[in-house]
Amino acid sequence: MKKPGSHVSSKKAGRMPKGGAPNARGSAGPGGRLDPEIERWFATAGVAFPSSRSSIIPMLQAAQAALGYLPRDAMRAIARHLVVPPALVEGVASFYAQFRFNKPGRHRVTVCTGTACYVRGSGKLLDDIQADLEIGSGETTADGAVSLESVSCFGACALAPVVVLDDKVLRQQTSESMKKVVQDISSGPSKGRSRGMRSSPAASPGARGARK
Numbered sequence: 061m062k063k064p065g066s067h068v069s070s071k072k073a074g075r076m077p078k079g080g081a082p083n084a085r086g087s088a089g090p091g092g093r094l095d096p097e098i099e100r101w102f103a104t105a106g107v108a109f110p111s112s113r114s115s116i117i118p119m120l121q122a123a124q125a126a127l128g129y130l131p132r133d134a135m136r137a138i139a140r141h142l143v144v145p146p147a148l149v150e151g152v153a154s155f156y157a158q159f160r161f162n163k164p165g166r167h168r169v170t171v172c173t174g175t176a177c178y179v180r181g182s183g184k185l186l187d188d189i190q191a192d193l194e195i196g197s198g199e200t201t202a203d204g205a206v207s208l209e210s211v212s213c214f215g216a217c218a219l220a221p222v223v224v225l226d227d228k229v230l231r232q233q234t235s236e237s238m239k240k241v242v243q244d245i246s247s248g249p250s251k252g253r254s255r256g257m258r259s260s261p262a263a264s265p266g267a268r269g270a271r272k
């Protein structure tokens with residue numbers, strides 16, 4: 061059996077945050093209190109999960125769907141509910157590329173580096189986007205505006221090279237077109253500032269995507 065987390069680099073998956081030793085409630089926060097947002101999620105949704113190991117992945121998925129990522133305290137709350145070691149929950153989470161451990165940016169740019177996209181220049185495209193944003197794949201800009209990721213294939217190879225901005229598929233992107241996209245989302249406070257970009261609703265982002 062593979063060692064959990066052995067196939068996903070910490071950079072690509074989002075580094076597991078460093079934290080102090082958990083207190084009795086599994087929280088590193090003052091007074092043992094969870095972050096209110098985590099507390100709210102746990103009280104309204106988390107407690108409904110059966111207290112068994114088979115709930116680990118469903119709970120992680122539910123927590124990420126509600127919180128946008130997996131804070132360490134959320135994983136510890138899950139471990140406490142399931143009466144398992146926190147390291148087990150964190151190990152399972154780090155094994156799967158679907159989970160992220162850093163708060164996502166307001167916008168998410170995902171570059172496909174699968175074969176069809178790569179032969180059409182997505183490698184250089186990703187390099188140029190990284191240079192423009194001054195971050196690497198799997199990272200978020202310091203101002204929290206943009207998170208950058210790469211995937212192996214969106215299942216939209218005919219549109220290569222493909223980039224997905226939030227939920228919008230951008231077809232046949234170039235370094236020049238993505239420079240405009242990056243400028244637009246870096247300067248705007250909200251999502252949806254994607255005027256003038258070629259997009260296709262036909263593709264299904266993430267259908268075959270796996271974080272690399």
Ligand code: FES
Nearest residue numbers: 172174177214216
């Ligand atoms: S290789 Fe990029 S969408 Fe398939």
